[in-house]
Amino acid sequence: MQRERVSENVYWFQSDVYAQVTAGVITGPQWAVVIDTLALPDETLAMRSFIEEELSVPVRYIINTHNHADHTWGNCFFPGATIIAHSLTGQIMAERGQTALEAARKQNPAFKNVKIVLPHLTFDEGQITLRVGKKNLVLFSTPGHSRDGISILVEEDRVLFAGDAFMPIPYVVDGSLDQLSETMKSMGKMGLENIIQGHGDIILRGEIDNAVKENVAYLSAVRKSVKAALKRRNPLEALSQVDIAACGKSRVYLGGLAEDLHRRNLRAVLKQIAEAEGIDLAAIIAIAQQEQEYEEDV
Numbered sequence: 001m002q003r004e005r006v007s008e009n010v011y012w013f014q015s016d017v018y019a020q021v022t023a024g025v026i027t028g029p030q031w032a033v034v035i036d037t038l039a040l041p042d043e044t045l046a047m048r049s050f051i052e053e054e055l056s057v058p059v060r061y062i063i064n065t066h067n068h069a070d071h072t073w074g075n076c077f078f079p080g081a082t083i084i085a086h087s088l089t090g091q092i093m094a095e096r097g098q099t100a101l102e103a104a105r106k107q108n109p110a111f112k113n114v115k116i117v118l119p120h121l122t123f124d125e126g127q128i129t130l131r132v133g134k135k136n137l138v139l140f141s142t143p144g145h146s147r148d149g150i151s152i153l154v155e156e157d158r159v160l161f162a163g164d165a166f167m168p169i170p171y172v173v174d175g176s177l178d179q180l181s182e183t184m185k186s187m188g189k190m191g192l193e194n195i196i197q198g199h200g201d202i203i204l205r206g207e208i209d210n211a212v213k214e215n216v217a218y219l220s221a222v223r224k225s226v227k228a229a230l231k232r233r234n235p236l237e238a239l240s241q242v243d244i245a246a247c248g249k250s251r252v253y254l255g256g257l258a259e260d261l262h263r264r265n266l267r268a269v270l271k272q273i274a275e276a277e278g279i280d281l282a283a284i285i286a287i288a289q290q291e292q293e294y295e296e297d298v
Contacts (some may be wrong), residue, residue: 001043007157028133031060035161037074065163066146073116085119089146127186144180164198168253173268187213221247226269231236239266
């Protein structure tokens with residue numbers, strides 16, 4: 001696990017094991033707030049040990065930026081903490097969490113002691129403000145990666161914990177391309193010192209403008225590629241030729257997971273655009289497959 005002091009009483013953690021997932025902590029004189037947990041129990045427990053033993057404060061609150069397992073399954077390792085999230089986060093975790101956890105346990109015994117712990121305090125609109133020592137934390141909705149995404153601004157330091165609304169590879173499988181583009185553009189106008197991504201390294205002040213432009217350009221390239229593919233006889237085959245470099249991103253991001261995330265983005269946006277435009281994608285693909293099978297037989 002990597003660890004860095006971002007500003008006074010503000011810390012960042014990054015997994016060495018899974019997709020460079022990140023978490024954070026803001027400390028006050030008597031207690032701390034954790035922002036997300038790490039993907040694997042051992043790393044979350046190491047983070048808790050650092051907070052309790054080296055920073056010498058207990059964790060009173062956990063803020064979940066969204067419902068995904070790599071950011072929430074560590075909730076159970078902070079007994080007694082109040083968990084804050086968007087109202088949709090609790091709903092989605094209640095619907096999907098246990099099934100996903102049981103599947104994960106079959107593949108990895110590290111999740112044996114994990115329990116799904118739902119948020120205790122939620123909000124739908126507007127913002128929540130939380131005072132931690134000398135720091136004012138502002139929680140607000142940032143959809144796009146997922147419907148329930150929120151970000152946390154450390155107001156005095158202009159540090160934004162963006163969750164997965166900002167990643168080296170924007171990811172929209174559970175969200176909306178348009179919403180994510182608008183969310184990232186708004187972050188670029190906030191006058192920030194740092195953006196803490198949900199995965200990947202910290203974005204510094206001088207890097208923010210370029211990072212926003214690059215991410216928005218990537219999503220635009222994905223949209224254009226999908227629209228072009230929908231004009232082809234077999235959209236899926238056409239998209240198979242669109243690698244991540246063709247959309248302006250490197251495949252080396254996130255420990256080599258970038259190309260896989262890109263492929264998932266293409267399929268998700270294909271489905272989203274087809275539904276929005278009333279295109280029967282399943283029928284198009286079925287016809288293309290039948291034609292291909294006929295050509296192979298001939």
